[in-house]
Amino acid sequence: MSETVKHDAILKKIFLFYYDGFKSMTWGRKVWIIIIIKLFIMFAVLRIFFFQDFLGSRFDTDREKSNYVTDELIKRNSHD
């Protein structure tokens, strides 16, 4: 029982450490807004709509992926 109480107290302390820290950041609020917008654009827009895993979205198994890449490696050539 006392172990659980001790554990909860530590978690509360860590939470308050971060909470007070973020609360007291004056310049930080603007930066946090920028970070959130940036991460949203990166992961919710760019990653989903523009940067799908080329091999992962076309093939299910490693065998299919390696066959495809091998074909690419042995068929390609420069313009000349």
Next chain:
Amino acid sequence: MIEQIDYTLVDWSRAQFALTAMYHWLFVPLTLGLSFIMAIMESIYIKTGDPHWKKITKFWMTLFGINFAIGIATGLILEFEFGTNWSNYSWFVGDIFGAPLAVEGIMAFFLESTFVAVMFFGWNKVGKKFHLASTWLVAVGANLSALWILVANAWMQNPVGMRFNPDTARNEMMDFWSVLFSPTAINKFLHTVASGYVLAAVFVIGISAWFMLKKREMILAKRSMLVASVFGLIMGAFLFMTGDESAREIARVQPMKFAAMEGLYDGQRNAPLVAIGLFARPTEPENPDQNKFLVKIEIPNMLSYMAFLDPHAFVPGIQDLVNGNEKENILSYDEKIDRGKIAIQTLRDYKQALKDNNQIKSDALRAQFDDQAFLDHYFRYFGYGYYNEPSDLIPNVPVSFYSFHIMVILGVHFMILFLVILILLFKNTLHLKRWILYVALFTIPLVYLASMAGWMLAEFGRQPWVIQDLLPTIAAVSRIDSSAVQITFWLFAVLFTALLIAEVKIMATQIKKGPKTEGGN
């Protein structure tokens, strides 16, 4: 059937990767260097107990925090691009990248994210020594994170410690330690982080000079300049040492890059180093691609010495590397192209034998990929087999030459600046020399230029290779629509420019406010 890949796609994919990498690199070096400068300042505070040092540390910590927060995760976009635009490459490198980047992820997460919070929020909440330890651990963690991605980049410049598996079309790591401790990796890491230290020193000196010009925060300015100029001088000397070592390594493993960065077309013994030079426009109709110098200042024998520590050594030029030089035991590019084509044909035959269920033939061909003689004489030139014209394998000489020389000339300028600042600080006359303060302020953009020039040399100079001699850009790029790459190029250009403007604006506001504001958190 041989298929050609659209060069527009290759060029846009390269441009997009370059754009995102360069924007990412705008944020990284300041984090690497400023973290150590802050740690030194805080150590002085703990040692002396002088509250001025605490105020100074917290001020620079604020600027560090802005740069760190805005730059965070910009590098992840490069990983998106690997999977989408460079999927053949991503597959081909196999687990070589996986292991270092996984270690980087774990280190960055545990070391940086934990101790960054203590560093920012822990003033007056944790013990002074624990706080100081956290600041040092942030610095060490940030630099260790950089280690892994630089090891991966070094492997692309000098692929070692792996073996190609023709069954999976992937490279498999055979020796982790030779990947980690290859001379290319060691030099790449040390030289790159040292450039970050010099950049941060110039940044601190430049901002402090602005305070002096405004006759504000004189204690902060003088003390910051003292720490930064000493740190900059030591790290600048280290930067030159590692740069010198890197040049020798380039001469050994990437002789074409070495020749291009010096604009050396015809190899020679007692080769002079072009200290300063300007290319003329190519005028010879029979040699339209050869760039001749309009003017140049040379240091006799220096290039031979720089490359091989022997002033009389032969340094191969671009023509020697392209046409071969029997006397100096240099294979021609035509020969390398032929050997590369044999390696590709062996892989093609092996796959066909597997398809035909020809066990005897497939076993014999498979064995070639484990045969050291085949690996040394044919597979090591695999990438050359994608080309027919040796001229396609020459990097952009003026870009390589100018980026190398801009980097070195600016490096000398930084060292002189550190020395002059230090001398004037000791004479206590720096605040009277306003022109020096202006030079210090305007050196801030120059140090970023030098840092970018270093990367331009590293990456332009090794074209067309994504992985040296094994995989060129035309084989590494994904077969996707080039218009999609163009769209994301412009999206990134807008996103990163907005981030950069935001960073500069927020930072400028904090600098104008000075340390009296709630610096540090």
